Amino acid sequence: MANAIEARGLVKEFDGFRAVDGVDLNIPEGSIFGILGPNGAGKTTMLRTLLGIIDPDAGSRTLLGSAKPISQSRIVGYLPEERGLYQSMRAVDTIAFMGALRGMALKEAREKGRVLMEEAGLGYAADRQIKQLSKGMAQTVQLIGTIVHDPKLIVLDEPFSGLDALNQAKLERMIRAQADRGVTVIFSTHVIAHAERLCESIAIIAKGKISFNGLVSAARDRLRPQVHLETENLDGPWRSALPGDCRAQGNWWHFTLPETGVEPLLTALVEGKAGVRSLSIERPGLHDAFVAIAGEQVAAEMDQPLAEEL
């Protein structure tokens, strides 16, 4: 599969501070791709550099095959983290203006804007000024403006921030719908749960560096599955069969699945009369993979905003 975005050794500095530090990145076409990192990790600067809003100090990038990203703007949609709209402009004119920026005829963009607003359940507000809309409605208008020109690549910077649960679910549906059409969707987030639900591939960024770039499953596979065992007996010769990292908790035993698999262990438990009540094997979540890859401290920074949002 071809890559929608490729970056090699990308560097961007501001006043001696390296916001993006030697980033290598591959984002496959047609996928939903998440960029995970805590606030201040360099996500926004990296996206701006990839999109050509700012030029890198070193390194190279191609966007949909072009080394001049701005030349591809007609087939790219971008929702910045800082939402901004002309307050006195009507909603439908805002969408039309955003479409015109991306090469659409104004009339065509206005007509399509009305259709998309109807589909989003906001048809009644099409002729209202932006300042007359609620924050959620204004964000929806901006999102429609981002996709009105049928882009091949959609880049959303922290799209879930500021949205209530209902609108977050709507946005997730929209992202999936675009991906179903073959559109590449990239979004940045500091909430791992969103990436886990939506993404096929992710990049983990902290302090301007990419520490992982690949499939979500590959990130998870970096960790061994966890085994949770409950026994009737607490002692016996079977205990010597438990792995070294085993933690006891009453009648429960938690440990990493051994390289040899679960079968030799089960045999030892049965023969040793451990009285197995239950045994489950849990595949690690993205959060666990994130902790393993980026470290506890970075993960803690990620979790904090999540807790605040919840």
Place this chain on the structure above:
Amino acid sequence: MKEIIRAAIVIGRRDLTAIIFSKAFILFLLGPLFPVIVAVAAGSLGGQIAKDADKPMVGVLMQADEAAKLVSVRNELSEQLGDGWYPELKAIGAPDSAGAKSPREYLTDKKNNLVAVVSGTLEKPVITATKTEADRNDDEIANLISYAVNGQSTQMPKPQIEIVVKSASGAKKGQQVTGQLAQVIMYFLTVLLTGMVLSNLVEEKSNKIIEILAASIPIESVFIGKLFAMLIMSLIGLTIWIGTGLGIFSLVVAEIPAGAIPAPAVGWPIFLILGIIYFTMTYLMLGALFLGIGAMAATVREVQTLSMPVTMVQLIIFFFAAYTVTQLDKPIEKIAAIFPFSSPFAMIARSAQVPTLWHHGVAVIGQIFFTILLLRIGVILFKRNVMKSGSGGKVKDEGGKRKLFGLIPVGR
């Protein structure tokens, strides 16, 4: 290039529509009315004050025939020399009449409103007044008494007057005035418009729309679109002002007297065309400069801080160009014509005094190149200094000190 122009049209159309249909545009159109209203009000108020102000009145306390003679002489002379030349005289009675008071009593009586009293006789007059008023009026009163006593004719010979339309010196002076007038109009209009362009960009930054624009189209298009939207708006304004002005003028004045406004050396049609071209060029250059500065600044406060010294520099450049109007063909005038920011001002003044046209072609080409250069620098600075973090262009503090306009380090 095609894409840059297309995108600039999208930006320009949006800005122009937003401006034309805003209340601010009506205020902009009414703008020239305010100085006119202020001038008319101030003139009428000043006139009223002058009218209402108590004129210095000198009382004449003499026998009736002498008093009448003195007043008559004063009136005759005032007709020839003007009303302000001599103090007004008022016969306040004869010294031997019933109820007559002393000169001091007349002076202190507020209802008389006198600054001095002339008493005695024409042969032996006495002025009673404060020292200040005596010093101010004694020569004039002595002069009047002298005319009254000597009985000389006060009729002065009237020289024959022949009016000419212009002299060589007058024509040159007039063309300089025409050039300076064009400079003043260009300057004020440019200051007004560049301020509006800057406000527009700042509004865009505070609205956080700039990132959407920067992601969609080349920054050159944003700058060009904004500049030309404001230029078209100003040309619409100019058309309305000139049309209205001419309409009112034709209603009030049937015909402009020949030579009332000195004709520029290149002739009125070319002068007006050059005026529009140089106004456009000076606006584009300063607008490009302001956009570059506005793009660099992260906050409205930074923009305000910077726009003040830039406006001052603009004023200095204007004064420099205005000074060179009277220095035609001297090195300083040539420097003003070459230096890009003063060039449009110097060249419009030159067109008022020198009929040669090719100078203007060279100057305009130079100004166009300089405008393009400024735009390019603005774009580079924008990309280098703006959008430094995820907070809409705010400067990130990590690792280093914050820099004002991305250039000057500042502490917290």
